Amino acid sequence: MNLPYPSVRTTRSTSTTKAPDTAPPSPYRWVVLIACWLSFMLTSIDRSTWGPASVFVGDGLGVPLASLGVFATAYYVGYVISNALGGLGVDRFGPRIVLTVSLAGAGTFMTVFGSTPSAAVGIAVQGVVGLFAGADYSAGVRLISSWFPSASLGLPMGIFTTATSLGTAIANAVVPAMIAWHGWGTSYHVFGILSIVVAVPLFLLLRNAPGHASKADAPQETGVPKEKAVRCGRPDLGAMARNRDYLLVCVTGFFAFWGLYGFVTWANALMIRGHGVSPGTAGLVVSVFAISAVVAKPLVGFVTDRFCGGARKTPSIIILGVFALSLVWFGQLSTPTAFILLSPLLGAAAYGWTPLLVAFVPRLVPSSVTGTASGLANAVWQLGSVLVPLAVGAVFSATGSFNAAFVTLAAGPVLAMLAILPVRADRTRRSVTGGVS
Template structure:
């Protein structure tokens, strides 16, 4: 006779818990910081006609004021990265956002050329810490297999901020005037800073909301654990001995040279070369940025999936997506010969999206290759050189257009640089792995 035995569950075994999602709240705050970053740097451009009239500034003076941001922004990338690695990304990014937000708010108190220039330089001082800090946070808070996804998400904030900044700021100026607009926009960052200091912790171990499952998921997926307890593996200038650092810097220079066309000369191109009116231009100019924002996140997520699958090595994955992105970006040259404005805009959307496909890998590379506790410094070095592309790109484009009377040669020159960028990543960039100290 067979007895029916009832299986009694073991009450001592607890069901497996789902891992918490604190790291995704962190990435949202990182994304928001970059979006605010780009909104704040755009306020002056939108308010320029009113400021020029009120203070009787010449076009040359206004140009100097606008460029003042890049003086401090580009020069302080490496010091900001060093500070973030040494003293922590929480302090660095938090104080940086509050600093640049206050600089934005007090711009409404400007009385003329000198004060406007001073506030603009101060804005660059604060904003210099944003990207290096975010790169360092990504290396601490996320496993390696989510690195490109995280990089693409926080960098996409720049496209969102750039796209909504102009209509938002123009509306605010019409509502409250240009001086109050600076104050209102500046308050956004101060509020962000308060939330950041309350919520964010330097390491996931220190955050009460991170359960054991999420912490294990993060730490077990990291090939290198960064922290404040250890000194950097080398002096920052010793990084210049490595070819991968040079390849990262030169490649990003080319990408940024092309990217800045879309936030400097694109409106003029659409009006002068394609015959659009101001209303059409205002809508169309935001399209490449909005499309690129979505494409960047998809590219980052896809590249992480490819790398995690093991079908391609990390090096092959990074290079594949960099090359795909740059090939898409070369469409800026084809746009010069497009028969219709619609086709030109489509090609420009592809081109801008290509720069963001590449950027999803560019901002993952510092975490991939940096020696221990040097991710923010490597990101700062890369961003220093890339912003030189942002400085000289608009100038070279302006000279070419002035000399030829057409945007066609300027767009072809941009496409030519893209080809050089492809060769840079193919041959100068070596194996993607942490640098040996």
């Protein structure tokens, strides 16, 4: 099979510099992983604070339940833009700078949102929070994939992506108590300031991997042309658009995130208003949902690396199927006990596919455009997050049916299964020297 990124040279380079995947792994890679994980977790807390706070923000600003999805949509619009542009920034300026600016900027505007005077201002500020927060994902993927061997990305990406589920768990465990103590604005102030404070040591601690410099790290030896995926220091977006498997993975993530972040955004409000569940209990349900994913993500990554030869496609299909069935089942429940009992299975399935798709992308594109490709992929994935709050809000407002809302969510992972079926699972990434990694 021919990749859309043609090989630029078939003879062995005389350069003594080793490619990242062939060089002995550095112990510092674990420091990089922890730093990226911490940043991603904090921006995930920033995002997930909205779930348990949404009803109270609506009451405080005079926004009806059916319209609360506008705040989440504003955030995800900024988040999508940030992912698309952030990936380009990562490849041009380096992931270290982009990651720390992303975290500090998101924290600053989280703090501002905690004191917003009106719904209109709040919606705009949520958009700006998302505009900063989305860039740290592609920066983290670029850093991790450059420090770890590509054939063993399942476990580190599994650990990295636990940040989103752990962020959701922390937000749902802590925010209700903060609201009861001193109002919804306190939670935004606390997590916003924490994000700003952590960004400073991360900037001093992180460093980009050798051989993964910014502004396109294509080979510069005499007589070796640059990878066609990089033109004049800029990624060739047309080449990405012709990469069939990359596009299918983008579509798969779009539908999978429809179900995932639709649940994260709406579960609290639906349980509170649909079944009279207390805010504390609703937060507990979503916390258990998210905590189970903290175990599931690295476990899925480890198993696929160790026992499945790094396979991504078949495990993804199985997990997405369980996710869809669990959402339908959850929608038929009505008691707090039942919600709590099902939430571990739902959480494991809702998040378990994420390290597989995240690790898929670096294997489908040259290493020189990993940041751009990851950012654009996540931007497409997050479009599902942009649309689903409005869709679920409209369905629940029109039908008043808790079950109908969850059937709407379950449609996402079902379509994701169909999208990933044609992906050719044996595709591997070409490095900048034209070899297969």
